Amino acid sequence: MPQYQQGYYQQGPPQQGYYQQQPQVVYVQQPQQRRDDGCCDGCCKSCCQVLCCLCCLEMLCGDCCGPDGTGGPVVVVAEKNSIAKALFEHISAGVGERHVFNSEYQFVKNYKCQLNNTTLFNKYIENNGLYNVNIDLTITAVAGHVTSFDIENAKTTYKWSQEKSDHLKLLTEAPIENKFSANDNDKHLGEKIAKNIYNLCRDADHLIICTDCDREGEYIGWEVFMSANFGYNFKKTLDCSVLNKPIGGSTKFNRGNTWRMKFSHLERNHMIDAVRNPGKLNENIINAVRCRSEIDLRSGTSFTRLLTNYYRNVSNIVENDGNSKGSFVVSYGPCQFPTLGFVVDRYDRIQAFSAEMYWSIFIQLDIFSTKLKWDRNRLFDRYVVAQIYENLYQRESEYVRIENLDSKSVLKFKPYPLTTVDLQKDCSKYFKISAKRSLNAAEYLYQQSFISYPRTETNKFAANFDFKKILDQLQENGKFKFISRTKLQPGSSNFSIPRSGQRDDGAHPPIHPIISMSDDKFNSLTHDQKQVYEYIVRRFLASCSKDAVGEQTSLTVRWGVNKNDPISLKNGELFHVSFLKVTHKNWLEYMPFCHWGATSKKVQDEIEANKELLSRMRVGDFLKMKETGMTEGKTAPPKPLTETELITLMDKNGIGTDATIADHIEKIKTRKYVVKDNKECLVPTNLGISLVHGFQDIGLDDSITKPFFRGDFESYLVDICDGKAHREVITHQVIQRYVKYYRKTSDNLTKLGAAYSRSRS
DNA sequence: GCAAGGTC
Structure with a gap:
């Protein structure tokens, strides 16, 4: 356990200007006894929940805690530059000197700063303790996969011009090479990235892998690990069998000093927590990706x-x-x-498909213009339908008897929390934005920290999900002021916890807004980005709202019975109609592009006009018909x-x-x-x-x-x-x-x- | 010239 060093602590905040607009600073005059986790009880939010260090999370107030020394450099590698940048901004907020260097690859930058007295890496003590220390931190990124697989000697031994029996060897025996990734803009993309990581890691004591939390992310983490150990020799070194060999003395990085942080969105506290509580790379998952790659190739x-x-x-x-x-x-x-x-x-x-003719019968009443449908729907024999129609008409040409009339409350459930596939489908359906375009827009919004990770299969929120925080955030947004009006908040009468779907990818939460967006920012977005952001906000609000409520009135009548002849009551044919009036829109307010088959305004007005009459009607009463008829149609192909x-x-x-x-x-x-x-x-x-x-x-x-x-x-x-x-x-x-x-x-x-x-x- | 999976 590191020892407390007397005399280190200074009066006052360590960095002037850093504490501006922060809550009242609480200084501890005399350092107290450290707890087991190294904290002296009385200074920092990170350890003691006292406010003097709220602004930074990492740096101690300087009053009671001090560094135990200087730790070796730490390198963090993200899956993409935007995440490296976001993490750097979170961690280095308030740090005096921050530097950004270009790497050889144009889309990757290296972010450097020194963290003084940091507690951020206190849990990395398994091998080489970092405990309240000064740390040189570098955060960098890859750009997706560093390498890809291909057939070795594809241009010499395994040529296209071979016999077809020889192409079978591509399945069974052709050696597979691990090539550095390349794209149209840069043929040496992967090589440059591996080299960058290797150079940054030369002096590093700890490597933190910050790739996306999914199967491919785990494999990319492995590529980062190999880059850190072998740099550009990585290509030759990596035949993936290395995975099965113990990694130890011969490599600089091993299980003891390589960490895997897991995060599901880019919100600050969440990412900081992920750095504080790292795990390890999972070899099984890496092997699964290797298996898929080989077989696909x-x-x-x-x-x-x-x-x-x-x-x-x-x-x-x-x-x-x-x-x-x-x-x-x-x-x-x-x-x-x-x-x-x-x-x-x-x-x-x-x-x-071959089309078939069908025939049907309808009736229309005096009191509203909607036609009543035949209970038998349609028959494929014209003669039979004509016979039935004729019989009905001859027996009774004016009245139908009410067989059932009821009114009940019905619900339209609010949507589940949002997955990627739902996002793509809905944007295509409601806004005519193709799957590819909506995903691109969501990716941008994610990189700007406005929404959570956009590639998720999860349609349930975690039990401890903080809805209030996000709703509070959104309420600040000028674009979505309607939220303020309706005060959708936990505890308010219109709030209800989102429904839980059955899917959970274990890595990402459902897509949801993270922070509010200013009007200016919103206006600067492209058409697709605006639509997608607004959809995500509206869908989140809808999922926090209540199910819609409607009143459904159903009417069933019998045609072919005679008012004066009780024996005829079992005869005839049934016709039905139902009306829906939405009484509480609730979530539909937030998603106005969703429609619940409400009856048209015209018919609702007609019903309203006959309200008194309808309220008096009972089963057994008779209603006057306005029109009857026989229709014909053709079945339609898919x-x-x-x-x-x-x-x-x-x-x-x-x-x-x-x-x-x-x-x-x-x-x-x-x-x-x-x-x-x-x-x-x-x-x-x-x-x-x-x-x-x-x-x-x-x-x-x-x-x-x-x-x-x-x-x-x-x-x-x-x-x-x-x-x-x-x-x-x-x-x-x-x-x-x-x-x-x-x-x-x-x-x-x-x-x-x-x-x-x-x-x- | 071939895959699917990342990302820019």
Whole structure:
């Protein structure tokens, strides 16, 4: 335990100006006995809850606590620059000197400062205690993955021009290399980032991994760890088997001084808490990502080459679909194909549809213009309907008897807390913003700290979630003043705790606003950003509001009974109608673009005009009819798939992630498997149809173009994460399945060609 | 020229 050092403490605040506009400072004249956690009881918010250090959280007041020495430098690495920056601003608020340096990669910066007397790292004492010390802190970032996998010797040994039997080796034996990431703007992106981390970490005692709290984030954390240890040699060092070897003496960073902080949004106190209470990298999760990457690469490359080489030789296909031969690729991907499958499945159902005629009967009463529907809805035999109609009319042409009339209170439940997929679907539905665009806007809002992490599957808030804090924050926002008027607050009559959905990704809360936004800031946003931010705020308010309440009036009448003939009472046909009047909009106030099938104003007025009459009516009374008639119609085919429906299907079937669903849809468009029709619906091309039908003929549709295989695979990955299965075993099993599929496809390629010819005829 | 997953 560090010893208390007499004489260190000074009078007054350590840094003038730092305590401005803060609550009354409480100084302790005499240092007191330290507690077990190293605090002297009486100074800092971080340890004692006394206000003198409220403003900084990290720095001790200088009155009673002092440093035990200087710790070695600490390096924090985030998944993206914006998070590094946000964290730096949180931690270094009020620190005298702060420096920002460029890294070699243009989108990553290094943020440096010195923290004096900090308690922030008090829990990092397992190996090398940092306890009330002065720390050189550097925060930097990666930009997503540092490396990616590819086939080694793809241009020499494993060429496109090989025999199809040789492409099988891509599945089974081709070595996989770990390359530094590159993009169009920078071919050396990954290398620069690894080098930056390595250089910063040379003198560091502790490495803190601050990547996103999900499966890929864990793997990126591993890439950071390897960069810190090996720098640019990382590429050669990393074959991922290193994971299974003990990391110890030979590497600078190991389990003892490498930390994983977990956070789910960028709010200050939450992030500070995450730094204070770090965990460790989870090797199981890293292995699961490694497994997915390898299988996606091997299956993707082998099948893409097999298909591309075959289709190029099918007569006319290149010309017919407007491709140039050089760029014509028929790619297979374990997410692309099921996505295409959904589109073709709908197309097939439309093709198989044949319309049928149906007939029905309606009546209209004197007192309102809404027509009453026949209880039998419709029949597909004109003669039968005509007979029934005729009988009714002959028996009674003027009156119907009331069989049921009641009025009851009904609810429309408020929406669940917001997930990414719901955000994408709703923005598409209500504001015509595509999935890709709404995600981009949400990402910006997140990086600006206005909303929580935008990629989440969770639709329930934590039990201790502080709704009041956020509602208070929003109330300051000029743009959403309506909140102030209605005073939606815990304890107020219109507040109720949000509903809890069934999904929880364990990493992120539902999407919600974090802080308020000034009018100026709001006005500076793009159209998409405004819509998405406003939607997120409104949805949050709606989820904190109460269910909507309506009054539903239902009326059922019988036509074909005679007022003066009691024996006829069981005869005739039933007709019904119901009206809805919304009495308490509640959450609907916040989401005015949501409609609850309320009866039209015109009909409500008619009912209002006949209110007195209606209130007197009882079962058994008779009402006068104004009009009756027989109608005919045709059953309609299903409509082509909309993007919103496709997102729903992909989400439900686990195809892609929140962040990639929109990308897969784009991919099957660029491959010309599908096109959009004039109503923005997705329809398959001949090429797309031939792939799905061809694999059906080969007998692999369940595994290739349907989502089941990907779903199975996902559950294997969960087993790896949970430590119930080994990466090597799962990889081998799945690859063996693909080998079988490959052989079968390879032997039956002509079935794809036949399906293509068929689709054109 | 091939995947899916990150991010810019």
